[in-house]
Amino acid sequence: MKAMIFAAGLGTRLKPLTDSIPKALLPLAGKTLLQWQIERLQEAGITDIVVNIHHFGQQIIDYLREHDGFGRRVWISDEREALLETGGGLLKAAELLGEDDLVLVCNVDILSNINIPQLMAAHKADDLATVVVSDRQTQRYLLFDESGVLRGWTNIATGECRPASLTVHPLTRLAFSGMQIVSPAFFGSLRHTQTQKGQKFSLIDAYLSVVERQAGIIRAFVPQDYRMMDVGKIDQLDEAERFAQSLQ
Numbered sequence: 001m002k003a004m005i006f007a008a009g010l011g012t013r014l015k016p017l018t019d020s021i022p023k024a025l026l027p028l029a030g031k032t033l034l035q036w037q038i039e040r041l042q043e044a045g046i047t048d049i050v051v052n053i054h055h056f057g058q059q060i061i062d063y064l065r066e067h068d069g070f071g072r073r074v075w076i077s078d079e080r081e082a083l084l085e086t087g088g089g090l091l092k093a094a095e096l097l098g099e100d101d102l103v104l105v106c107n108v109d110i111l112s113n114i115n116i117p118q119l120m121a122a123h124k125a126d127d128l129a130t131v132v133v134s135d136r137q138t139q140r141y142l143l144f145d146e147s148g149v150l151r152g153w154t155n156i157a158t159g160e161c162r163p164a165s166l167t168v169h170p171l172t173r174l175a176f177s178g179m180q181i182v183s184p185a186f187f188g189s190l191r192h193t194q195t196q197k198g199q200k201f202s203l204i205d206a207y208l209s210v211v212e213r214q215a216g217i218i219r220a221f222v223p224q225d226y227r228m229m230d231v232g233k234i235d236q237l238d239e240a241e242r243f244a245q246s247l248q
Contacts, residue, residue: 001120001181002097003046005037006086007108008054008079013233022056024108025063026231029244033108033231034060036244038070044116046104050093052077087201090182091190099184105203107178111244112228119181119221128189128216129182129207133174134226141173142207142220150218153208163212174220176204177228189215 011023018026024034031039034051041049049072053060057080064074077093084092090105097103102123104116114132123130131150133142143152145168152166154173180203192213193206207218231240 001046001102001104002048002050003041003104003106004050004052004077004090004093004097005034005041005106005108006052006089007034007060008052008057008083008089009109010055010083011109014231015234017234018055020056022053022060023231024051024060025056026109028111028231028237028241029248031244032063033111034063035067035070036111036247037106037108038072038074040114040116041104041106042070042072044104044120046072046116048073048075050075050077050096051108052079052089052093054079054083082199084200086203087190087193087197087206088199090203091187091194094187094190099187101184103182105180105182107230109231110178110228111231111240111247112177112179112223112226113247114177114179114223114226114228118223119179122221123181123183124217124219125183126217127183127219128186128210129180129218130221131207131218132177132179133220133222134177134228135222136175136228138175140175142176142204143171144174144220145171148220150207150211150220152211153204162208174222177226178230185216 007024011018075096139157151168154161193209229243
């Protein structure tokens with residue numbers, strides 16, 4: 001299995017810190033967010049990692065070179081010309097990842113206590129993807145049937161629902177947690193979404209395209225005793241520091 005870390009974001013909610021550094025190099029509990037993610041992947045035995053870059057991308061390149069990739073084989077997917085969001089970013093990285101192995105994909109700014117080997121074991125060979133979800137409160141939810149198969153998406157603040165013709169019941173609302181395993185076959189779905197959306201699109205767009213076309217199975221993985229934090233706001237950094245310390 002290979003891995004991709006999304007580290008290209010602008011980090012606008014973390015200004016003014018991200019006026020001079022990329023979000024991926026934000027320090028918490030003595031490590032950068034990027035180091036936290038790489039070490040978690042190391043613990044799971046993943047040795048080949050792609051990191052995408054955009055905002056202050058050269059700093060990330062220099063940082064990884066200085067630390068020799070923390071002992072991993074690390075490649076850079078360069079999005080400095082155009083930020084492609086998660087779906088477009090993963091598709092661009094296909095040339096580095098190859099399309100012959102499973103890929104664990106994660107956001108650099110989400111810390112958690114997830115047991116990655118359990119996630120890896122839960123992925124079914126015939127599924128296109130296995131997404132980490134939880135019952136935390138948010139505005140946007142993925143919708144799963146009783147078998148844990150993705151059937152749609154909703155924004156409870158606006159009432160929007162996708163697909164608009166969704167009729168499957170009952171459905172369970174679960175919040176996406178920024179980590180997933182995707183199969184080699186999923187890259188075909190990414191290309192299909194690209195033809196509809198253009199170069200820039202999200203993984204959620206790609207997942208919903210699979211649902212709408214009935215083109216495969218996207219399955220939920222709900223970790224036990226799960227704790228996670230999205231390190232996204234400047235006023236949450238003290239809380240994020242304590243959370244990172246609790247993971248050590």
